[in-house]
Amino acid sequence: MRVKCVLCDQVDVIDDDSPLAKRLRNRPIHTYMCHECHERITKRTNERMNTGRFKLYRDQKSEKKW
Secondary structure: OEEEOOOOOOEEEOOOOOHHHHHHHHOOOOOOOOHHHHHHHHHHHHHHHHHOOOOOOOOOOOOOOO
């Protein structure tokens, strides 16, 4: 399966039977990001987290009381 990175437009080939290929075929909301872009974003996010000024906003999980 040919896929294109959403950031750098690099075209890669992945195995048709891989879980990633199945996820991309069945759920159009999922996008593909090449390994280099993924590593770059991970590295920069970790650098920003280490500065102490980075806040990661996550959804508040509320427990339902029955």
